[in-house]
Amino acid sequence: MKIKVSRKASFNAAHRLFRPDWSNEKNDAVFGKCNNPRYHGHNYDLTVSVTGEIDPETGFVMDLKVLKELIKEHVEEALDHKNLNVDVPEFKNLNPTAENIAVVIWDKLRPHIDKKKELEVVLYETPRNFVTYSG
Amino acid sequence: MKIKVSRKASFNAAHRLFRPDWSNEKNDAVFGKCNNPRYHGHNYDLTVSVTGEIDPETGFVMDLKVLKELIKEHVEEALDHKNLNVDVPEFKNLNPTAENIAVVIWDKLRPHIDKKKELEVVLYETPRNFVTYSG
Amino acid sequence: MKIKVSRKASFNAAHRLFRPDWSNEKNDAVFGKCNNPRYHGHNYDLTVSVTGEIDPETGFVMDLKVLKELIKEHVEEALDHKNLNVDVPEFKNLNPTAENIAVVIWDKLRPHIDKKKELEVVLYETPRNFVTYSG
Amino acid sequence: MKIKVSRKASFNAAHRLFRPDWSNEKNDAVFGKCNNPRYHGHNYDLTVSVTGEIDPETGFVMDLKVLKELIKEHVEEALDHKNLNVDVPEFKNLNPTAENIAVVIWDKLRPHIDKKKELEVVLYETPRNFVTYSG
Amino acid sequence: MKIKVSRKASFNAAHRLFRPDWSNEKNDAVFGKCNNPRYHGHNYDLTVSVTGEIDPETGFVMDLKVLKELIKEHVEEALDHKNLNVDVPEFKNLNPTAENIAVVIWDKLRPHIDKKKELEVVLYETPRNFVTYSG
Amino acid sequence: MKIKVSRKASFNAAHRLFRPDWSNEKNDAVFGKCNNPRYHGHNYDLTVSVTGEIDPETGFVMDLKVLKELIKEHVEEALDHKNLNVDVPEFKNLNPTAENIAVVIWDKLRPHIDKKKELEVVLYETPRNFVTYSG
Numbered sequence: 013m014k015i016k017v018s019r020k021a022s023f024n025a026a027h028r029l030f031r032p033d034w035s036n037e038k039n040d041a042v043f044g045k046c047n048n049p050r051y052h053g054h055n056y057d058l059t060v061s062v063t064g065e066i067d068p069e070t071g072f073v074m075d076l077k078v079l080k081e082l083i084k085e086h087v088e089e090a091l092d093h094k095n096l097n098v099d100v101p102e103f104k105n106l107n108p109t110a111e112n113i114a115v116v117i118w119d120k121l122r123p124h125i126d127k128k129k130e131l132e133v134v135l136y137e138t139p140r141n142f143v144t145y146s147g
Numbered sequence: 148m149k150i151k152v153s154r155k156a157s158f159n160a161a162h163r164l165f166r167p168d169w170s171n172e173k174n175d176a177v178f179g180k181c182n183n184p185r186y187h188g189h190n191y192d193l194t195v196s197v198t199g200e201i202d203p204e205t206g207f208v209m210d211l212k213v214l215k216e217l218i219k220e221h222v223e224e225a226l227d228h229k230n231l232n233v234d235v236p237e238f239k240n241l242n243p244t245a246e247n248i249a250v251v252i253w254d255k256l257r258p259h260i261d262k263k264k265e266l267e268v269v270l271y272e273t274p275r276n277f278v279t280y281s282g
Numbered sequence: 283m284k285i286k287v288s289r290k291a292s293f294n295a296a297h298r299l300f301r302p303d304w305s306n307e308k309n310d311a312v313f314g315k316c317n318n319p320r321y322h323g324h325n326y327d328l329t330v331s332v333t334g335e336i337d338p339e340t341g342f343v344m345d346l347k348v349l350k351e352l353i354k355e356h357v358e359e360a361l362d363h364k365n366l367n368v369d370v371p372e373f374k375n376l377n378p379t380a381e382n383i384a385v386v387i388w389d390k391l392r393p394h395i396d397k398k399k400e401l402e403v404v405l406y407e408t409p410r411n412f413v414t415y416s417g
Numbered sequence: 418m419k420i421k422v423s424r425k426a427s428f429n430a431a432h433r434l435f436r437p438d439w440s441n442e443k444n445d446a447v448f449g450k451c452n453n454p455r456y457h458g459h460n461y462d463l464t465v466s467v468t469g470e471i472d473p474e475t476g477f478v479m480d481l482k483v484l485k486e487l488i489k490e491h492v493e494e495a496l497d498h499k500n501l502n503v504d505v506p507e508f509k510n511l512n513p514t515a516e517n518i519a520v521v522i523w524d525k526l527r528p529h530i531d532k533k534k535e536l537e538v539v540l541y542e543t544p545r546n547f548v549t550y551s552g
Numbered sequence: 553m554k555i556k557v558s559r560k561a562s563f564n565a566a567h568r569l570f571r572p573d574w575s576n577e578k579n580d581a582v583f584g585k586c587n588n589p590r591y592h593g594h595n596y597d598l599t600v601s602v603t604g605e606i607d608p609e610t611g612f613v614m615d616l617k618v619l620k621e622l623i624k625e626h627v628e629e630a631l632d633h634k635n636l637n638v639d640v641p642e643f644k645n646l647n648p649t650a651e652n653i654a655v656v657i658w659d660k661l662r663p664h665i666d667k668k669k670e671l672e673v674v675l676y677e678t679p680r681n682f683v684t685y686s687g
Numbered sequence: 688m689k690i691k692v693s694r695k696a697s698f699n700a701a702h703r704l705f706r707p708d709w710s711n712e713k714n715d716a717v718f719g720k721c722n723n724p725r726y727h728g729h730n731y732d733l734t735v736s737v738t739g740e741i742d743p744e745t746g747f748v749m750d751l752k753v754l755k756e757l758i759k760e761h762v763e764e765a766l767d768h769k770n771l772n773v774d775v776p777e778f779k780n781l782n783p784t785a786e787n788i789a790v791v792i793w794d795k796l797r798p799h800i801d802k803k804k805e806l807e808v809v810l811y812e813t814p815r816n817f818v819t820y821s822g
Contacts, residue, residue, distance in 0.1 A: 015246050016279040024813065026701035026726040026770075029476070042475060044482065050770035053701040053728005055813050061279075070177060071164070071244035076276050077179065095701075095725035109476035111420050138699065138730050141481050144421040144466075150516050151549040159408065161296035161323040161365075185365035188296040188323005190408050196549075205447060206434070206514035211546050212449065230296075230320035273294065273325050285786050286819040299611070312610060314617065331819075340717060341704070341784035346816050347719065379611035381555050411616050414556040414601075429678065431566035431591040431635075455635035458566040458593005460678050500566075500590035543564065543595050569746070582745060584752065649746035651690050681751050684691040684736075 016132075017073045018061040021083045023092035026053040027108045051095060056113070057136035058087065060121060064129035074129065086120045110137040114145040122147065151267075152208045153196040156218045158227035161188040162243045186230060191248070192271035193222065195256065199264035209264065221255045245272040249280040257282065286402075287343045288331040291353045293362035296323040297378045321365060326383070327406035328357065330391060334399035344399065356390045380407040384415040392417065421537075422478045423466040426488045428497035431458040432513045456500060461518070462541035463492065465526060469534035479534065491525045515542040519550040527552065556672075557613045558601040561623045563632035566593040567648045591635060596653070597676035598627065600661060604669035614669065626660045650677040654685040662687065691807075692748045693736040696758045698767035701728040702783040726770060731788070732811035733762065735796060739804035749804065761795045785812040789820040797822065 029046040030039040039047045046052070060083055064073045094100055096108040102116045114135040125131050136142040164181040165174040174182045181187070195218055199208045229235055231243040237251045249270040260266050271277040299316040300309040309317045316322070330353055334343045364370055366378040372386045384405040395401050406412040434451040435444040444452045451457070465488055469478045499505055501513040507521045519540040530536050541547040569586040570579040579587045586592070600623055604613045634640055636648040642656045654675040665671050676682040704721040705714040714722045721727070735758055739748045769775055771783040777791045789810040800806050811817040 013250075013282070015249065017246065018277050018279070020275040022813070024727050024729055026728040031474075042480075045768035048768055048770065048774070050773045051701040051726050051728065052699050052768040052770065053726065054699050055730045066244075066246045066250070069166075071242035071247045073246055073278075075177075093720035093723055093727040095723065095727065098725045099723070107476035109471075111422065111471045111478055112476045114420065115418075115471070138697070140425040142423050143478075144423070147418070148520075148552070150519065152516065153547050153549070155545040157408070159322050159324050161321040180363035183363055183365065183369070185368045186296040186321050186323065187294050187363040187365065188321065189294050190325045201514075201516045201520070204436075206512035206517045208516055208548075210447075228315035228318055228322040230318065230322065233320045234318070273292070283790075283822070285789065287786065288817050288819070290815040301609075312615075336786045336790070339706075341782035341787045343786055343818075345717075377611035379606075381557065381606045381613055382611045384555065385553075385606070410560040412558050413613075414558070417553070427678070429592050429594055431593040450633035453633055453635065453639070455638045456566040456591050456593065457564050457633040457635065458591065459564050460595045498585035498588055498592040500588065500592065503590045504588070543562070571744075582750075647746035649741075651692065651741045651748055652746045654690065655688075655741070680695040682693050683748075684693070687688070 013065065014063050015066055015073055016061050016063040017076060017079070018059050019076050019079045019083065021058045021060070021080070021088060022055060023058070023088050023094075024053065024055050025091055025094050025096050026051040027096040027103075028052070029107055029109060031107060051097070054137050056091070057142075058083070058117065059134040060087075060117075061132040061134075062125055062129050063132070064126065074126070082121060082124050086124065087117050090120065091117075110135055110141065110143045111145075113137075114143045118145050118147060148200065149198050150201055150208055151196050151198040151265075152211060152214070153194050154211050154214045154218065156193045156195070156215070156223060157190060158193070158223050159188065159190050160226055160229050160231050161186040162231040162238075163187070164242055164244060166242060186232070189272050191226070192277075193218070193252065194269040195252075196267040196269075197260055197264050198267070199261065209261070217256060217259050221259065222252050225255065226252075245270055245276065245278045246280075248272075249278045253280050253282060283335065284333050285336055285343055286331050286333040286400075287346060287349070288329050289346050289349045289353065291328045291330070291350070291358060292325060293328070293358050294323065294325050295361055295364050295366050296321040297366040297373075298322070299377055299379060301377060321367070324407050326361070327412075328353070328387065329404040330357075330387075331402040331404075332395055332399050333402070334396065344396070352391060352394050356394065357387050360390065361387075380405055380411060380413045381415075383407075384413045388415050388417060418470065419468050420471055420478055421466050421468040421535075422481060422484070423464050424481050424484045424488065426463045426465070426485070426493060427460060428463070428493050428499075429458065429460050430496055430499050430501050431456040432501040432508075433457070434512055434514060436512060456502070459542050461496070462547075463488070463522065464539040465492075465522075466537040466539075467530055467534050468537070469531065479531070487526060487529050491529065492522050495525065496522075515540055515546065515548045516550075518542075519548045523550050523552055553605065554603050555606055555613055556601050556603040556670075557616060557619070558599050559616050559619045559623065561598045561600070561620070561628060562595060563598070563628050564593065564595050565631055565634050565636050566591040567636040567643075568592070569647055569649060571647060591637070594677050596631070597682075598623070598657065599674040600627075600657075601672040601674075602665055602669050603672070604666065614666070622661060622664050626664065627657050630660065631657075650675055650681060650683045651685075653677075654683045658685050658687060688740065689738050690741055690748055691736050691738040691805075692751060692754070693734050694751050694754045694758065696733045696735070696755070696763060697730060698733070698763050699728065699730050700766055700769050700771050701726040702771040702778075703727070704782055704784060706782060726772070729812050731766070732817075733758070733792065734809040735762075735792075736807040736809075737800055737804050738807070739801065749801070757796060757799050761799065762792050765795065766792075785810055785816060785818045786820075788812075789818045793820050793822060 029043040
């Protein structure tokens with residue numbers, strides 16, 4: 013009798029899609045205007061979900077106030093108002109696509125969530141583009 | 148070849164998170180401002196989903212007008228404009244967390260949905276906090 | 283050359299619509315299920331707008347970080363997770379309709395906003411019902 | 418290590434729910450006002466999701482610019498500003514319920530998506546009614 | 553000390569933009585794909601606002617339950633699940649653009665709203681296109 | 688008998704709030720994390736509104752297809768996927784606050800809108816922060 017609890021958050025960041033080992037021409041062909049070398053940016057909307065049994069003591073799968081603080085400490089402080097390519101170590105050698113950002117967020121949160129519970133991350137790069145990752 | 152059909156609804160209710168068998172101090176420590184003994188409240192947003200085969204006669208998995216009426220009769224009439232702790236029998240001895248409310252709603256609807264079909268309830272307590280339950 | 287800057291916030295509260303000087307029958311006739319004596323509740327969504335000239339130094343009409351803090355201090359701390367009828371002095375003798383709540387919020391914020399600037403409050407009681415007040 | 422990437426789109430169309438082999442009375446009884454013989458219509462909102470491995474070269478499961486173009490070519494050009502019953506061959510003998518429209522969209526897109534990847538379609542007929550189909 | 557109270561509603565309808573006194577070529581040139589002679593359709597979202605003084609007895613500018621019923625009786629029953637061009641007398645000789653629909657709705661509601669109060673109609677034809685009319 | 692017609696659009700951009708004639712300390716004190724010298728970014732949501740009489744020929748105040756194209760040509764092509772501070776000439780010596788961006792957009796569009804009609808720009812920097820400018 014598992015249930016999924018979810019918390020929404022957001023952060024604003026600059027990024028650029030490109031591979032330093034490709035030519036400008038190839039980067040432009042693959043990443044188009046997302047390859048602007050002076051960066052562009054997004055309001056990223058994030059939903060973090062944790063699935064497990066309801067604790068009969070509290071009626072919670074996990075206290076969402078705790079989840080909110082974990083997101084703040086491990087995701088927002090690392091990514092909010094940052095240049096993902098330059099300021100965030102994980103993207104020094106990793107292209108900050110929505111897919112890769114979702115995986116990085118999942119990896120940052122996983123150690124702080126009870127191992128018996130499942131973790132899912134949904135990341136909106138724009139209101140029309142989003143990705144879902146569950147490990 | 149299954150398909151999921153979903154209907155959104157909402158209800159407005161007061162509630163308080165606490166356990167009568169705990170001290171005030173412990174209730175405050177665990178439930179914080181949600182333990183206000185004079186209650187607070189929410190606009191709860193609900194999505195009810197039913198998964199099954201498409202009926203080749205009608206093109207429906209289930210007539211959403213019927214699902215809308217089931218939600219109205221079994222959920223909205225029981226919970227809308229109510230004090231969950233005081234007015235709703237299911238919460239006399241059950242803490243009305245979002246998790247427990249979702250389970251109560253699922254239990255209320257399950258007998259009225261074709262047994263061969265799956266039922267899922269998503270309950271938003273606020274636009275940023277929500278839970279998903281499938282039995 | 284005026285411009286309006288707006289900041290959204292929210293709070294969750296219980297309330298009941300009724301007049302203590304009316305009979306139960308009259309309260310029921312006028313306020314319907316909103317007169318539940320054990321209260322119901324809402325997620326109130328708030329937009330606060332300030333209109334004035336752009337400061338050529340900063341490019342701001344008003345720093346929205348400051349407006350966010352004013353809303354937190356004067357509105358959220360007073361109303362969030364509260365029973366409006368019982369916990370909030372302004373509603374001891376005032377029916378907490380959306381109209382009256384918007385006026386109370388406007389009155390709370392007005393002293394903290396530069397007098398040369400206009401103030402507007404939009405308050406959503408539900409996603410379908412809202413009020414707008416400009417003093 | 419699979420991840421789901423999603424793209425939203427929309428189209429506006431007229432339709433009517435009915436079966437030509439049923440009497441008017443039976444069509445009215447089953448489909449109600451959706452059986453208006455002069456049609457009614459909707460803004461359909463669509464989310465198309467593709468699930469697969471991240472390409473380590475690009476950081477993409479699938480380039481969402483390509484998915485956007487596939488939706489435009491195969492769904493929007495076929496359905497937008499159309500009368501589904503009259504203009505769209507797939508519904509000549511198929512009742513255009515949300516369920517059937519979702520299946521038609523999935524069938525139109527499936528041949529253009531890498532076979533190793535999963536495809537899911539979510540179709541909103543109204544903001545409160547939607548269906549989800551994964552083949 | 554005026555305040556504006558607003559209520560949201562919606563209706564789903566088919567329509568076609570064209571002038572019968574123009575050639576097909578001119579209709580196509582001006583109205584494009586909106587001139588499909590077999591119709592297309594929309595989920596129209598409506599916000600109706602009434603501005604006036606707060607009644608000190610009730611705390612209401614106008615009871616939103618009453619406004620909800622007026623919208624249901626005079627707008628939804630006239631327009632929901634209809635073909636605007638064919639089923640709705642006001643559009644027999646009037647092109648059902650969003651602008652004209654908003655004016656028709658305003659004219660339908662105005663006689664039922666207290667003359668001392670102002671009336672405003674906002675009509676969304678799609679989530680990206682909308683019109684605002686105040687008489 | 689004026690009516691306002693509105694069209695929504697969006698663009699994604701990087702920016703940084705700072706004044707080059709101020710010290711780093713003063714920029715940090717006033718603009719906080721928005722002064723990250725390596726930039727951050729936003730999905731900007733834009734609503735452009737034009738107010739005027741309805742043309743009795745077409746039923747339009749202004750063809751929204753034309754307004755959509757004007758926004759695309761004069762706003763999206765200039766600002767989408769750009770670094771506002773570096774790529775956009777108007778912000779070479781102007782701090783790209785939401786207020787200033789709204790004024791720049793208004794100034795870009797005004798010459799292309801019929802002089803007898805009023806123009807309004809609403810710009811969302813985040814879902815919670817937005818500005819409104821009418822010249």
